[in-house]
Amino acid sequence: MEEKDIERLLDKFDRSTLQDFELAQGDFRLAFSKRTVQNAASATAPTAAPPASPASAPTDPAAPPAKPAMDGTPVPAPLVGVAYFAAAPDKPPFKQIGDHVSKGETIFVIEAMKMINEVPSPISGTLVKQLVDDGTMVEYDEPVVLIKEDAE
Known part of the structure; x- marks a missing residue:
């Protein structure tokens, strides 16, 4: 193309x-x-930010950590599609929170255009958080799960 x-x-x-x-x-x-992700805090921030700008100037270095703290390595969606944490609705999940995952092991799948795409873990560690619900549409590069890497 x-x-x-x-x-x-x-x-x-x-x-x-x-x-x-x-x-x-x-x-x-x-x-x-065309979908955008916007939470209530970011929607109201522009309204509150202009009056607070002069007073918050010293706290500007603290602004980047205002993102939600991620205790682990995020595993992003490699493509746009629907994320599933089990091979089928009647099957157990690939991994549950607290389970150990090995590098290369399937942790979720993304369905796109009737094709199932397995998403392997990029690292070995413990699955600490699922950032989206099962069956949720995810965007390219959107974090889906967090894995806390094994200590070496």
């Missing part, structure tokens, strides 16, 4: 009412999404 074809697809997607679009041709995958 050439760049002009991708640009044409993106333009049509922008003008459409679609929220998500995925295309796969062989090894080539392309995904667009």
